[in-house]
Amino acid sequence: MQECITALCICWMKGSINMRQVAITATILDKRGRVLSIGRNSYIRTHPLQAKCATAVGEPHKVFLHAEIAALIKLRDWSKAYKILVTRYTKDGKAANAAPCKACQHAISLAGIALVEHT
Numbered sequence: 001m002q003e004c005i006t007a008l009c010i011c012w013m014k015g016s017i018n019m020r021q022v023a024i025t026a027t028i029l030d031k032r033g034r035v036l037s038i039g040r041n042s043y044i045r046t047h048p049l050q051a052k053c054a055t056a057v058g059e060p061h062k063v064f065l066h067a068e069i070a071a072l073i074k075l076r077d078w079s080k081a082y083k084i085l086v087t088r089y090t091k092d093g094k095a096a097n098a099a100p101c102k103a104c105q106h107a108i109s110l111a112g113i114a115l116v117e118h119t
């Protein structure tokens, strides 16, 4: 299944000229810097939390999972979440802007995460 999804993503990337797909990773850490959860953005997966946050900020078209929300979904206990680190790197390995969008900022505040860091 995972291989099918990966193959599908590769097909999409090869086949589309206008569709710019980027890989963003969000890591949630506790106060001592221990990793609690890692999430990646997706162009095929959706989730009710994503829809809820996107709608709350007036951007209901953002249905596909963002990395920040993917990481939050995986984390059962939000109370230990202290920091979220959002990163994006280009093909050349250079850091690119990965500031959380409004929908993700909403989710981060719902979770009560105090610190946000991003590339």
Ligand SMILES: [Zn+2]
Residues within 6 Å of the ligand: 066, 067, 068, 100, 101, 102, 103, 104, 105
């Ligand atoms: Zn977002």
